[in-house]
Amino acid sequence: MIGLSFKSGTDDLRESPLVVMAEHFIGKGLTLRIYDPDVNLSRLTGANRRYIEESIPHLGSLLSDDLAGLMDEAQVLVVGLRTEAVLAALRQRGRPDHFVLDLVNLPDHQALPGSYRGVCW
Numbered sequence: 001m002i003g004l005s006f007k008s009g010t011d012d013l014r015e016s017p018l019v020v021m022a023e024h025f026i027g028k029g030l031t032l033r034i035y036d037p038d039v040n041l042s043r044l045t046g047a048n049r050r051y052i053e054e055s056i057p058h059l060g061s062l063l064s065d066d067l068a069g070l071m072d073e074a075q076v077l078v079v080g081l082r083t084e085a086v087l088a089a090l091r092q093r094g095r096p097d098h099f100v101l102d103l104v105n106l107p108d109h110q111a112l113p114g115s116y117r118g119v120c121w
C-alpha cells in the first residue's frame with residue numbers, strides 16, 4: 001500500500017478507509033507493506049495512537065520508508081497517496097506485471113506500466 005493516512009500531508013489515521021483496507025488484507029493473510037512518509041509511530045498521540053493500537057497493533061512491522069523497495073517486492077500496488085515522489089516512483093519503477101489499484105485519480109495513469117484500475121474517485 002502506498003498511503004495510509006486519512007488525508008495526504010497528515011498522520012491522522014482515524015476513519016481512514018486505507019486502514020480498514022489494510023486490516024482486511026491482513027485478515028485475509030496477505031503479505032502487506034505500507035509506505036506513508038507522514039505516518040511515524042513515535043509521533044502518534046492521543047486518539048490517533050489508540051485507534052492504531054486497536055486496529056493495527058503491529059503497524060510498525062508493516063511500515064516501510066523505502067518506496068522503491070516496496071515497489072520492487074510488490075505484485076499489487078494500492079495507491080492512496082498522490083505526491084510527486086509517488087508519481088515519479090510509479091513512472092520509474094512500475095513494472096508490466098504490477099496491478100495498480102488507484103484510489104486517488106493518478107494523472108497520466110494511461111502511461112503507467114502494468115494493469116490499472118481506478119476506483120473511489
